[in-house]
Amino acid sequence: MLAERLAPILDDIERAAGEVGKYARQECANLLNQAVRRLWQVGAPAELADTLADAAAQFAGGAAVLSIEGGTAKVESVRPSGDAGQAAGSQTALDAAPALTAAIESREPVIAAAAESEVGATLAALAAAAGDDRVALFPLTNHD
Numbered sequence: 001m002l003a004e005r006l007a008p009i010l011d012d013i014e015r016a017a018g019e020v021g022k023y024a025r026q027e028c029a030n031l032l033n034q035a036v037r038r039l040w041q042v043g044a045p046a047e048l049a050d051t052l053a054d055a056a057a058q059f060a061g062g063a064a065v066l067s068i069e070g071g072t073a074k075v076e077s078v079r080p081s082g083d084a085g086q087a088a089g090s091q092t093a094l095d096a097a098p099a100l101t102a103a104i105e106s107r108e109p110v111i112a113a114a115a116e117s118e119v120g121a122t123l124a125a126l127a128a129a130a131g132d133d134r135v136a137l138f139p140l141t142n143h144d
Contacts, residue, residue, distance in 0.1 A: 031058050049076035052140075061130045064123060066100075073100055075122055092120030103137040110137045 035055035042048045049065040056063035057079035064087065065077040075090045094101045097120035099112030112118045114127030114135050127135050 031055075046076070053077040053079040056138075060136070061132060062126060064126055068094070068104060071095070073097065073120065078126065087122050087126055090122040092122055096120055097123070099135075099137060103139045107139050107141070109139075111135070112137065 035051075035058070038051050038055065039048070042051050049067070053063045053065045056065075063079045064075055066073045067076050068074075071094050073092045073094060075087045078087045092100070094104070097118065099110055099118040100120065100123075102112075103110040112135055114124050114133050116124040118124075119127070119135055119137075123135055127133070
């Protein structure tokens with residue numbers, strides 16, 4: 001008797017969960033499409049860093065875009081922008097950030113502890129300010 005009463009409720013729950021999943025996938029696809037359109041319209045390199053940070057921040061609590069040159073990672077853009085004051089222009093030697101080095105060398109995403117010994121002082125501080133204990137690093141290349 002109990003099973004007969006629960007069956008329609010479970011069916012309703014399964015149907016609702018399927019609809020929520022479908023909506024979430026559609027929303028994610030919409031956000032990605034908007035980000036790609038904005039990236040295609042970018043002109044200057046500084047504008048590209050801001051656009052990338054804006055797009056990435058939609059999928060995380062925050063985002064930072066770094067440029068790599070001569071063994072140094074430089075923060076180009078941070079979102080939310082309230083965190084940018086302390087980080088903008090900050091530099092970290094790749095020797096002091098093994099997780100960054102691993103992402104660059106492998107050209108694969110890396111999930112690392114948000115510790116200064118892994119990602120450098122600036123990224124560790126940004127993660128701490130956001131209440132995160134790990135960071136996701138996604139290396140991109142401009143093929144120059």
